[in-house]
Amino acid sequence: MSSSTGLTFADTPSLLVDLDKMEANLKEMADVAADAGVALRPHVKTHKSPELARLQLEYGAAGITVAKIGEAEVMADAGITDIRIAYPIVGQAKLGRLGRLLRSADVSVSLDSAEVAEGLSNLGQRMSRRIPILLKVNTGLDRVGSLPGQESLRLAEQIGALPGIELVGLLTHEGHALRSRSREEAKERAVRAGEAIVQTAELLRGSGFNIREVSVGSTPTPRDNAHVSGVTEIRPGTYIFNDLNEMTIGVATEATVALTVLATVVSIPADDRAIIDAGSKTLSSDGLVPAPDSGFGYIRGHPDIRIDHLTEEHGILALDAARDRLKIGQQLEIIPNHVCPVVNLADVMYGMRQGRLEREIAVLARGKNR
């Protein structure tokens, strides 16, 4: 079996997806959502594949989340119609694209400023409709978002009366859970984020806003905060594949990691060093969030071999007795630190079933950073 380029999956570096494990991950998270009685709206930035987004919907997802309009365009082109863009839409170019997208899909967007709300309000008025919006609330990640409580209420009051938009909910991304030093701390942060956004929703409702959706997101947290009373939706992304970040924080194990990078040893120039053909163009330069400076991935079966540093096309392994332990041409299977940017660097993933290639999965929304 070979791809359109004449390569086989045995050429490296390649992304291998264990389809059985991936499907188990999809089922498990669908069960988490069902048990908690909340909607599951996966962030598709992890896989960037309409095929896998459809599979998530088949496994019970209510819709999908994307970061950028370009990702939404790819998903809408593939017939996916319930899309949340968890990103502030800024500028006429993007508003024009959102307008076109709204003709074929149900799209809601998040924002944290009156400026962004006004742009959407103008678009909604021109289209004679009300674009559903969610306020982004900063529950501790300190990236975008208004603070829980009064600051979010003030923003709601500023934008709540604007025509052309409808404030339907609140949304947070508690990605700071991954920066925790322990599973317990991550759990505490998840619960606290859920409680903060639920309390803010209640505050806004008390001021007359019809807040119907209270959405939390990130992979390590749903098991901890989907049950927080008042949360209506979870938006995990990485769970479909898992990665070393999730293993380190304790919500995945080597057995539940569904995507690995196959690489080949191409040089053993010294006895304390070997070189693989997967560098930062394959593994990305992302460090491990819960444990920075711990290298660039985990080599299955070789826990003591450190992926010490990367250049674009070289992964530099640090180990003792390299010439005894490895040989040129040997293939190694790597669990990456952070799977999302790894997928973004690939054009295709190889879907494997019990060690055999079942199908290729195109990364159609790769590179859609606009």
Place this chain on the structure above:
Amino acid sequence: MSSSTGLTFADTPSLLVDLDKMEANLKEMADVAADAGVALRPHVKTHKSPELARLQLEYGAAGITVAKIGEAEVMADAGITDIRIAYPIVGQAKLGRLGRLLRSADVSVSLDSAEVAEGLSNLGQRMSRRIPILLKVNTGLDRVGSLPGQESLRLAEQIGALPGIELVGLLTHEGHALRSRSREEAKERAVRAGEAIVQTAELLRGSGFNIREVSVGSTPTPRDNAHVSGVTEIRPGTYIFNDLNEMTIGVATEATVALTVLATVVSIPADDRAIIDAGSKTLSSDGLVPAPDSGFGYIRGHPDIRIDHLTEEHGILALDAARDRLKIGQQLEIIPNHVCPVVNLADVMYGMRQGRLEREIAVLARGKNR
């Protein structure tokens, strides 16, 4: 003017190439090579564009350098026929592709082991030809390569008699010059690398090897080591665009940087923080080599605003009085730390002439990590 996707270059994040500056950079490096009497063989990994590779040839380059066969395939498809693959070719899949490539292009390859030489020897014998090879010499980067002197001679003796290949030269990549703490140290490393490989070439010649090519590479070094007597070729890459690495080490200035990332402020959630739409999916996660921990790029006109950290779609700026100094929708022009992975993350670059879009430049060899 708009691209096939309906975007204009005013949508962000976008890569803008100042064509006048780029052409000046191409001319300057061609002059460096001509002055030193050496061949210029640019590494095209920086731009990944056949159009720009052809321009380099028009400006006097003798041929091109690539890292992976996939890059060579794209360049050969575009009619470029003199290609050096500065990477060990390992495995039947890649040897098969190299065989097809050799039918349409003059390809030489570098290696640092008998194992890789034997694979190439078998291919050359099957094709009834001798594949030109260069030994990769480690002059201090400590990545691939045999050590200068006796270790390289021993490898030459191991592989020199193999049929199907012909040892034509030595090659080094003195990328460790960029890790220097000063321009002076970088210069010293460059000269030392040049001298080490020239001495190794002389050692091999003394043992009967016909070493015709002595090739050095990396952008900060040619001005320092192209003149080292015995060097025959330079292989700079980044010089076409330059970046913050090259500025920091002192071989480029803001005025000679030809590629910038245009980004938009999408959120100012606090007075000490603003968010731009260029994250690690645009700028890559590469730190600054000569000064790690100094952030993720330089914002033109705002030297005191730090690009503090990145997530995939967010650049988090640290600054005082953010709400006074920036506004949502404002565009910022960023000089990236390391331009090569930034280009690899893009599908297109926008070629600008005096502030106006002249043409789009497709990144056709993007993502070719095999």
